[in-house]
Amino acid sequence: MAAVASERSRGIIALSPSGNISSVAVFHPQWSSGGNLDFPDGHQLRWRCTNFWGSHWAFVHADNRPSILFHHHEGILKASAKLEIDPADTSLPDLPLLVVLGWYLIILTAEDAAAVIVSSAVVS
Secondary structure (H helix, E strand, O other), rough: OOOEEEOOOOEEEEEEEEOOOHHHHHHHOOEEEEEEEOOOOOEEEEEOOOOOOEEEEEEEEEEOOEEEEEEEEEEOOEEEEEEEOOHHHHOOOOHHHHHHHHHHHHHHHHHHHHHHHHHHHHHO
C-alpha cells in the first residue's frame, strides 16, 4: 500500500510505501506547469501538458515518448480521463503509481483553476 506525503505549499509530492521512510518517487513541480518525477535509481519522467487546451497530460520519457497519456474530460458534476499507455511500458512496476499520481495531479490542477475562477469572481 502506497502513501502520499504532499507538501502542498511547496508542491513537492513524495510517494512511499506505508510505514516506510524512503520514497519510491518524488514529484517536483515546475512553476509554469508540469514537473519532474524522480526515482531513487536516477531515472526521471516529466509530467507535462501535451495539448493547447490543457486537457491532455502525460508522463514522458527523456526522449519525449509518452509513457502514459491522460485525456482529461471535465463535466458539470464529474471528471474523467481516458488513459493511453505505451505498449513498451505496460510491464513497468511503477505503472500503478503513474496512474494514481497522474490523476491526483489532474485533480490538483482542476482545484487550482477553480480557485482562480472563484477569486476573480469575488474581485469583480
